[in-house]
Amino acid sequence: MQKIFKRRSEKGGLPPGTLAYVGEKKVEKVIITVFDYDSERYEEKELKSIDECFPYKDMPTVTWINIVGIHQVEIMEKIGNHFGIHSLIMEDILNTRQRPKMDDMDYYLFVVLKMLTYKEEDDVIDVEQTSIILGQTFVISFQEKEGDVFEPIRDRIRKNKGRIRKMGADYLAYALVDSVVDNYFTILEKIWERIEFLEEELVENPSTQALQEIYGLKRKMIFLRKSIWPLREVISELERGESSLIKETTGIYLRDVYDHTIQVIDTVETFRDMLSGILDVYLSSISNRMNEVMKVLTIIATIFIPLTFLAGVYGMNFRYMPELEWHQGYFGVLFLMVIVGIVMVFYFRKKKWL
Amino acid sequence: MQKIFKRRSEKGGLPPGTLAYVGEKKVEKVIITVFDYDSERYEEKELKSIDECFPYKDMPTVTWINIVGIHQVEIMEKIGNHFGIHSLIMEDILNTRQRPKMDDMDYYLFVVLKMLTYKEEDDVIDVEQTSIILGQTFVISFQEKEGDVFEPIRDRIRKNKGRIRKMGADYLAYALVDSVVDNYFTILEKIWERIEFLEEELVENPSTQALQEIYGLKRKMIFLRKSIWPLREVISELERGESSLIKETTGIYLRDVYDHTIQVIDTVETFRDMLSGILDVYLSSISNRMNEVMKVLTIIATIFIPLTFLAGVYGMNFRYMPELEWHQGYFGVLFLMVIVGIVMVFYFRKKKWL
Amino acid sequence: MQKIFKRRSEKGGLPPGTLAYVGEKKVEKVIITVFDYDSERYEEKELKSIDECFPYKDMPTVTWINIVGIHQVEIMEKIGNHFGIHSLIMEDILNTRQRPKMDDMDYYLFVVLKMLTYKEEDDVIDVEQTSIILGQTFVISFQEKEGDVFEPIRDRIRKNKGRIRKMGADYLAYALVDSVVDNYFTILEKIWERIEFLEEELVENPSTQALQEIYGLKRKMIFLRKSIWPLREVISELERGESSLIKETTGIYLRDVYDHTIQVIDTVETFRDMLSGILDVYLSSISNRMNEVMKVLTIIATIFIPLTFLAGVYGMNFRYMPELEWHQGYFGVLFLMVIVGIVMVFYFRKKKWL
Amino acid sequence: MQKIFKRRSEKGGLPPGTLAYVGEKKVEKVIITVFDYDSERYEEKELKSIDECFPYKDMPTVTWINIVGIHQVEIMEKIGNHFGIHSLIMEDILNTRQRPKMDDMDYYLFVVLKMLTYKEEDDVIDVEQTSIILGQTFVISFQEKEGDVFEPIRDRIRKNKGRIRKMGADYLAYALVDSVVDNYFTILEKIWERIEFLEEELVENPSTQALQEIYGLKRKMIFLRKSIWPLREVISELERGESSLIKETTGIYLRDVYDHTIQVIDTVETFRDMLSGILDVYLSSISNRMNEVMKVLTIIATIFIPLTFLAGVYGMNFRYMPELEWHQGYFGVLFLMVIVGIVMVFYFRKKKWL
């Protein structure tokens, strides 16, 4: 999350609609793959140049153009011009700091999503912006870097699994959104494992490190919430079906993704509540420990301070101290000390401190 | 709640609408029972094979097919195909991690509910997903395991009690929902008993264990809330009566369940507020105790530390210490110590610490 | 509030619409009184049997049937049957755990309210459910026990005060609701007196008992909120005047009750805020006291611990300790001690601890 | 705020619409002044009897009747009857415990506002209820006591400043509301001064008294919020212009007052947030001080307790203690003590406690 605003301001003075990549370069080369299919046949190829994909635009078959790496502004400009995409939309695609949103541009729909991946090694959630352009017979998807989230969809197209080959471009767009949302569950699982672990850990051993991790998870939740929350509205808008690009038969599938999104948001909320709960447990167990420590100190101190005083008294060097001469003086004082100690212990018992 | 996301991700790459059981297997064998009735007669049987229930589909009488155990995908597929249920709906039935929802599919209504049961022995709330399909003349209910929540309804059908035999399939569906919602009150009662107990317990004896239980109850409330909250919308949608499957006469009954649901949600909220209140009482009584402990320590220490110092002074071994030679030196010092002690006690009295 | 769910679950398996009293029996005998009036004349009698009230149903005059004690199911059933009240409504009347609500049944309106009375002796708010059935020419009110809240209304009918005798049954129903809402102000006054008292008390003397009472009041607010909040919607629905039973002339009166209800809810919210404020003051004055105690301990301890150490040093019995032989050694050490003490005091002054 | 509910309950049993003054008498005599004007001329007089104002009712000129002191029920009744004001409205005018509201009675509009004044000497915000009746050609305003808030308006009428003489009664009503709202800014300024002062004060000198004042301001904010919040809706209703009494040209002025009201509410919210912030700063600086005190205690105690122990050891009177006989024993022990002290100090340095 460190670089949220870095390039934004560097872009500051440019006129709106100027294409400029806002983000870090995450792949070396731009990779463009095309899938073109109908229920009968399919074709898959990796393009060397962006111009090769232009003929597909007006074919009646469904065409899926997947672009990995969006940092080459000239390629993006070509696509934008050829497919007639508004320069503001192109700007949004290149600005990887967008929040999830949906724009209905009549001839095409534009959807921005956040693809989240959990990097185990660094314990970090990695965000990648995924933009989808849905036209009448084509879908263009833009990714920041290669990933295997869309692989199962490719597989379904190749092997003609499920209904994907029988449906139109809108179903393909749905399938892409669905696989992004499904992927959120993987993140939530990882977080759930940490929460579960922390919960047991903290009861036995409330260390400062565990506390750090709770706060880390809390921040992740803030971050997740920010990435996922607007998605709800996006999908709800898609589902409401006001665009002629979304056929009625796809509506029920969108409703399904919508349900999943709600479920993800719901879970994020529940996790937040649970983390707060764990934190409360942690804090009160810390304060309980503190109490216990204080009690021990108090008990030891209140027992021995008076006794030490007594010993101090008979350690004074006055010439005339009658008790010092008594034969049983020493044992008398020891006995007195024992009595005082016992009385103290009983007092603490009564007060339920022991 | 531990396994919320376990199988979800294993299903990851499958195309939407693929049936796969997401959950734990809770019964060995799938049990299918059929009730078929009108106001004149009724028939009840346990089916050996799912095919036996197909003839009932088009009968004018009301048919209730209850299926316990949903882990056998092939049985589920047969039902889905025969009754014309959309594959996404079937997927939802099998995915036991759904949140409560309602889908109006024109020819049938689909309702998912959470059946909650309190397991006294483990102090755990057990969740079971209950799905209901309401068609023109049939109701199909799916349960994860056997339970006696629907038993009174069976009884009412058998003995022709109340109006159930005189009404249609929509009333039966209502009766099922109603018995699930009524069951929530039992859970709330159990929780209420614990809250009441804890409340008395904590005032007298604020132990750490009680604290743990409060936090446990708080988590249960989060969990209950999550399970019950969406139900409100579900029943409200049913009641709004936009589906032709729900007759107008059933509307008032749905309104009644709606009121009960609101009451359950209301109570959950009130419990949350009360638990927060109890927690506050607990925490401030803990901090009061701490204060008391600190005061005792402070009083003992501040009285004896100066006295011990005095004793220390006259325990020094200087050759020339005039007081040591005084005849009344010892008693004078003792007297001085008593005075200092009394002054301290008065100071504490004045400060209202004693 | 202890028995909120007790009988609810005992009723569990019964079919909906079965009449069963849910609550505690609060009066011995059911008392039925009838007022029948128009602008010319009025008649008041106490009925021996419920059948006596049936002839009033179709008279053109306004009839008010007040029933105190709803635990005799057979009486309730007779009324329900005769006045054509739906069995679910009758069930709601008997179930004293309802939340306030309004049901428009076309031929009659059904309103449930919570009558609150403050029992000074036990410092408890007592809830009683009051149900009102408003028909074309009659009002039936159900109370759990005798009370004098409706007495002024009776008086106005008897003495023809105000406009009550000139208006219809809807005005009578309004008058009943109005007197229930007006009564809430009495409760709020009592609570206000307690809050005011506590506020002064706590500043001078932050005792644990006062804390207990604040939490008690907080719980009462939760409880009040729960009882009164839904009323807002109830009266708003009545006022919106969609029912033909409510004449337009009564609308303005309902708006007035609505304003009062909002005012009650507003006040409950303000009290909650104020109680939180008082609690914060309490908690921070407790923590201030703790600080003061700690400071005294620290000052005493940090002054005397080094001095006692010094005394300890010269109390050692080494054979060769040159200072012990010095003639002014003792006074020198005493002087040193005074200096150390003064330095400490100045240090504390500088740190603003004294 | 002390007497919020005092008289309310005394009024308890009266039929709705009965006029009774609910509040404290704030002026001795009722003062009635009349302004009658059009763009050509104006007339101003103080009436001896209320009857004198009746002829103005049907004049085409704009008439403003301002009544200070509303405790004389008979005068109020006369006005109500003559101007045809509903008895419930009259009741609201006399009940000074109303919350701000607006009632559209077709022939006239009724607006209740809270006039706030800050009494510097007692540090108290004084509330006064101001009711405004807007008819076709007249405005009647009711105040509890004399004030100079309306004086600038009188002046503008007298001197024909601005557009007031050219506009109708609705503009006059607007001007009254506007001057009440403008007056809120004065209160906010006073509070702002206190907040600013407290903020600086608390950083240097976190006294208990400052804490008390923060809580006092917090309570004032609760109170302000309660008085001003409903105003938003009142003015918004006025502005929506559904009443034929408000001409379209006045709409833009109402929108202006609406903006001011929002600004007041906004500021109240901001102040609440800032007070919470100040409180947090206060509480954490208190707890920082506590920490510092504790650290000093701990450092002193942990350095000297071991040293005192060492001194104690060599103060024992055993006959055979070889060290005591050593020639350098005393200096050796002193050296040891210095070493222990230095080690301790280094330990604290390492732990960053010093």
Added chain:
Amino acid sequence: MQKIFKRRSEKGGLPPGTLAYVGEKKVEKVIITVFDYDSERYEEKELKSIDECFPYKDMPTVTWINIVGIHQVEIMEKIGNHFGIHSLIMEDILNTRQRPKMDDMDYYLFVVLKMLTYKEEDDVIDVEQTSIILGQTFVISFQEKEGDVFEPIRDRIRKNKGRIRKMGADYLAYALVDSVVDNYFTILEKIWERIEFLEEELVENPSTQALQEIYGLKRKMIFLRKSIWPLREVISELERGESSLIKETTGIYLRDVYDHTIQVIDTVETFRDMLSGILDVYLSSISNRMNEVMKVLTIIATIFIPLTFLAGVYGMNFRYMPELEWHQGYFGVLFLMVIVGIVMVFYFRKKKWL
């Protein structure tokens, strides 16, 4: 923020619509610059007198009049009169304490924005009110002081970059709003840097100064929120396109600014959450330190207090104390002390305090 209400009240009694500058004078001289352009040509000049700009009003070309310094009431009045701007709008322009808002006056639109600039040297966010009047062919913008935020727009006009010269006055107004909103990101970046810095700082070194800065940032967030939040509604109103002054082609650009505004608000919220998180980390690390300090004190004290007591006992001067005579008495006691110490250490180990 110190002077929010200063002049407001001084203006108190003036009739609405009276022009009076409310704010501090931020520039010496009023600077008026005019840009007049269409797609063919452009003209730029700095005016000496306001009258020079009047001829531009009715030209078909787009005219942008930028006025820096709004404290000269007579200049403002001239503009208002010539361009037919309502006196209430002029009053709003001069009152620099407005919250962001939009007024549709049919013949022109009025928009108030807050321009924020971060002054690094004082660590202060500076607010300047920017008002924009959009007419059919002209835009008038009012600034409190010179700034370079609009410079890039001037540049685009001069060099005919982007589409600005091809579009109408509405696009120019959009460009102004856009550059103000874009500027917010710069502020957010600065704040982000501080948050990031603080986050690392606080973990290692939780100083009081860092705490002060967190609270400072929190206040800045309150302030930002207050300035930016209403903007959302303003731009949403503009975008909804009900005014004929905004052409449909500009709609998509407004939607873009709207998205940015949402993003800013979103980020402000996220920052607030993060600051709360950092604060929690800070507070719990402080309390952890406190715990650690307490533990060290307790351990040292509880080990040495009993040992010191033992030493005290054998420092008593009783004539008859048998142990003193024992040959191994001294070493026995030393041994006993070591044992007691070891037992204590083991006890603390077991309790996990060491």
